[in-house]
Amino acid sequence: MSNEKDNEYREIFLAEALENYTEMNRLLTVLEKNVNDSKAVQALFRITHTLKGNATGMGFDKIAEMAHVLEDFFGEVREGRLELGSEIFTSVFKAADVLGELIEAIKTPKDVKYRGIKTKLEVFIRNAKQAPAAGQATQQPTAQEAGIQTGTSNSAAVELPEEEDHDESEVETTNVSFSDLVQVPVKKLDNLLNLVGELIIERDRIIANGASTHSSNEYSRLNRISSDLQYSVMDVRLVQVGFLFNKFHRIVRDASSKEGKKVSLKLEGTETEIDRNILQVISDSLIHLIRNSVGHGIEKPEVRKQKGKVEEGTVTLSASSESDTVIIKIKDDGAGINPERIKQKAIEKGLITAQDASQMSDRDLTMLIFEPGFSTMDSVTAISGRGVGMDVVKKALDSIGGTVQVDTMLGEGSIFTLSLPSSMAVKSTLLFDLDNQTYAIPLSYTESVISIYKSEIHKAANGLIAVHLGNTIHIVFLSDLFAQSIGKSKDKYASFDQLHPEQKLEIVVVSFNGKRIGFIVDKLLQQKEIVEKPLRKPFDSISYLSGVTILGNGNVCLALSIPGILNALVGNQVSRTINA
């Protein structure tokens, strides 16, 4: 398995490296025509830098070394310390070719001599570095020549002959190489996935229709092939979280230097795979959470010292997959979140009343940071504390059916845990009937399914509540909710009062962001993996539903959006239903 993965990464690296190499050659020719093209130099610097990073990661040391030298070289050119003459160009082109050969050698192992040209470039660089001491860029050519003869004569002399014989081998290998990878626009993949989704729905329909006349074996092949197809397409869309995580080193560096803090970023589980679109949706949220950890979590070095911690704080970003969810954790060893301060702030901002606050648990208080317009930082800093952001994180997660959880220990640090679906295509749901219609409720939000008698439900101040296993649950008649949403307003307790006292009620308990609500449904059906279609115009603004699917009997089944419904129910009154 790991071998297979290795191969896959190797192929990805190869494809990227070849692309880099091609681009490098193109840029070099551009640069040769106009040596003052600073954009080209910049691009070359970037490309060689990327290549170096990738090669180091993959353990291709030769490529990394070569790319490193080229990067340094273009760095000097960029700084204006190295002037490009025709002689230098010859060497650079040669270096690029050698790099190409080294990349090629990954596919078809062969011995490529690269030290000669590498040393030659190093000589250029060293001379360039020495030159500024003398002052002027114009003096460089002479300095270089001098350098070759004097300062670095031993290494250059030793290596030069090797470079000579490389010259001959070069001629035969300048052929065109093709990558084994194809780049496909995400849009095409989205389309493919939609089509597969429709195929699955159609398959289910045909199987349901045929169940009466044919034996189930009849369709087993169709079943298998279409399932394989579906999973293959989903697999194509998976990318490693590492692609995103690796970009965070820079963000942490920038954020910590701005704040005058010392922070190191640790990555774990970078090979965990997740749907590309989901990664895209949460990327901004992750950036925000990480900045937040640096900005709010990690203390200043002197404070850390006082507390007896190491000066350098650590932010750990880890990913792991659990069946069909991916868990991403952002952990810091900073100050932790003080629930008392959150309480004060929330009361100050009018998010909750003092009375409500006294009833809330620390965990519920902590979740308040995700409310719009909340920020505990007293001063606005450059990277965090603008009072926007955390609610955006929550919104992004809602949109893909993910959840966030915060664990914090005062003085020890905080952990933000994001649970994300690993794929957007298939959703595990629970089907139920309501008013002769079938609905699907995502299992990711479903806490439990309970069955209680009407007599156990009580009218409380503004609604219905029930106590089950020690938990107080808010009870909502889903049919009333829907009736109200289409303008048929019913008496508050109409459905409830109509019921026979001995009536047993089926209740699906869902929870979202610590809010727990039980929905009364008519009849529970089975669990089912559904392929959800997004709501199209003119239904795209319905907040109660996340999508639709077609059932085996050909009817349309509505998939409930728990965040949408709960947000509508709770509105701005945060506290009312929290742990109601």
Next chain:
Amino acid sequence: MSEIKQHKKDATAQAHNMQIVVFKLGQEEYGLHIDQIKEVVITPTITRMPQTPAFVKGVANIRGNVIAILDLEEKFGLVRNHEASSNGNHFTLVIESEDYKMGILVREVPNTLSISSANVEDSVFTGDSQSEQSYITGIVKLEKRLIIMIDIFKVINEKEAQQLFKKQEVQDSVA
């Protein structure tokens, strides 16, 4: 298809002939340009949707597409006999554009009709000041018949869609 092509050729030749699909809403006859209509199907099972206005009956599965089903009688406020409740709507006109796919409930199989544009009166004043007028594109007068031509996409235009499909706030529904 060839028929339509034929029709188009005629239209360019005379510039005055067009084909319309006529259906009955209430006691009135309404017409749509034939190009706007994809097909007519027997109304499938309709799934009701929350947070929609009353004239949106819900969604249905028509050949694998999930399509909004509209009741224009309700939309236009045409009084309907009690005996003809929703189960009287046996057919659905399927309408398709790039943005929308939707179905319109009708009670009888619609007819196609070839009319001359000479019979179409363009500007109509219906007495309704603004929006209502905009989707009526003309009135066709044929002997004793009067057919109201509508632009179906304007019936659900952006303004309407925004207003009507706006998330309806839940008032005290928990309560």
